[in-house]
Amino acid sequence: MAIIKNGVNGTVSGKAGSVVFVSTKTGNYVRSLPRVKKREPTPEQLLSRTRFKTMRSHISMLNPIITIGYKAYSYPKRAYDVAMSYNLNHALIQEENGFVVDWQKFMIAKGSPNPITSYTMDFDQENQVFLVTWEYDPYLEKKFDMGTYDSFLFLYNATYNGAEYPFLTNEAKNSLITGRQNIDIPKHKKQVTYEVYIFFVESYGGGNTDSMHLGNIKI
Structure with missing residues (x-):
């Protein structure tokens, strides 16, 4: 001016x-005014941008869940920023054409150790119900006083592409010591593959456990 x-x-x-x-x-x-010559980004800069963009596309989609799962772990920083940083450093695999997410290492929640020691997954197609049952480590349950923590079962369609249901979670929540949690699955127009995660959240706010990747399921 x-x-x-x-x-x-x-x-x-x-x-x-x-x-x-x-x-x-x-x-x-x-x-x-002097002309500023626009510099082309270096290969390293392009690689870094691709890496960041790949992770951001998922963290942004999952932000409502990330906000719950990283609330205590990230304080006083933003849950979104901490989730981005953690997963950028732990859950990306570089391939010839860019990066892909390692869903087994991807974390939608960080907190105390997840106490699950074994689990089963089952989908009842007739009744459209997805069920997870588990056994847990009683030592961890007592150490972190998490027996009454609510289960948070989460299904994520990582390939989204405008699908009807990018993610699903349970409305009614059972406690850790119940050993089972189900989700009512709406009928899909076409088959979708979901990455399945579970973590446990203190009923009245506060702490939560790490998320655990249980595998994937086609619905």
């Missing part, structure tokens, strides 16, 4: 459009 000093007959200083006004002891001058 150019500024006129001392009214319309005064000197002009500053920038206006593609020129800049300069005041010196010998007078006032108008100069063209």
